[in-house]
Amino acid sequence: MLHETPSRTIHLLWTGGWDSTFRLLSALRLEGAEVRPHYVLDPSSPCSELEIDAMQRVREALQRHSPALAERLLPMSSASLDDLPEDDAETERYARLSARSGIGRHYEWLGRYARHAGLDEIEVGCHRDDPAMSLLNGCLRRVGERPFATYRLADEARETDLGLFSRLTFPLAELTRADMRRFALDGGFLEQLEHTWFCLTPRRGSACGVCAKCHEAAVDGMGHRLPPVSRRLHDVKWHTRWKPRQHVIDRVVG
Numbered sequence: 001m002l003h004e005t006p007s008r009t010i011h012l013l014w015t016g017g018w019d020s021t022f023r024l025l026s027a028l029r030l031e032g033a034e035v036r037p038h039y040v041l042d043p044s045s046p047c048s049e050l051e052i053d054a055m056q057r058v059r060e061a062l063q064r065h066s067p068a069l070a071e072r073l074l075p076m077s078s079a080s081l082d083d084l085p086e087d088d089a090e091t092e093r094y095a096r097l098s099a100r101s102g103i104g105r106h107y108e109w110l111g112r113y114a115r116h117a118g119l120d121e122i123e124v125g126c127h128r129d130d131p132a133m134s135l136l137n138g139c140l141r142r143v144g145e146r147p148f149a150t151y152r153l154a155d156e157a158r159e160t161d162l163g164l165f166s167r168l169t170f171p172l173a174e175l176t177r178a179d180m181r182r183f184a185l186d187g188g189f190l191e192q193l194e195h196t197w198f199c200l201t202p203r204r205g206s207a208c209g210v211c212a213k214c215h216e217a218a219v220d221g222m223g224h225r226l227p228p229v230s231r232r233l234h235d236v237k238w239h240t241r242w243k244p245r246q247h248v249i250d251r252v253v254g
Contacts, residue, residue, distance in 0.1 A: 009034040012123045016054030019125030030147040039078040054197035093164045101131040114167040177220040209234035
């Protein structure tokens with residue numbers, strides 16, 4: 001259903017990846033919301049330009065297929081990671097939590113960005129299988145029901161290391177990527193998700209096939225998006241039993 005008037009404005013960390021793009025499109029299509037995307041530029045990342053390109057492709061696809069919805073996708077708010085104020089306490093929290101579960105580096109600076117942007121609440125595309133969910137198990141409170149159960153950190157956890165997540169909202173906490181694919185197919189926006197980016201170590205502007213995110217993509221049914229050479233490298237790295245060959249590929253690609 002398309003809504004004539006936006007029901008609310010959602011602030012969302014958008015990276016051009018599958019999860020955050022699914023959340024963006026579902027908010028536009030299923031909730032009738034406006035979405036204000038936020039992006040933190042990491043000058044050290046080899047993926048920043050490719051993520052920005054992916055977001056532009058999604059915008060263009062949305063404009064082609066659903067101009068009315070494209071109007072609800074507001075201009076991007078962004079900041080460079082180098083410009084965010086340091087917070088030693090948050091950095092220490094992140095270090096302890098990361099040692100426990102290997103959560104993504106972006107969790108270290110998301111709270112800092114939210115404060116910098118004057119936001120008490122920003123949505124993230126953290127799904128059920130994200131390592132952060134294992135840390136947050138039992139420490140979230142439900143704050144929304146539709147179209148998906150949405151959670152925030154419980155008040156009693158805010159003074160612990162989990163306070164790192166206190167400004168974040170988790171609208172995909174109960175969903176797997178298979179669930180997202182099904183919702184996107186039923187909602188008519190699966191094609192737009194094909195424009196997303198996932199690789200951590202791109203080679204010549206293409207997905208490498210051997211990094212953990214490329215492997216996740218292949219496992220989640222997106223292996224067709226790897227270039228032919230990268231698909232072959234993926235199969236050798238992740239499916240061969242000859243371990244020395246994997247180390248050779250890591251040295252060559254890395």
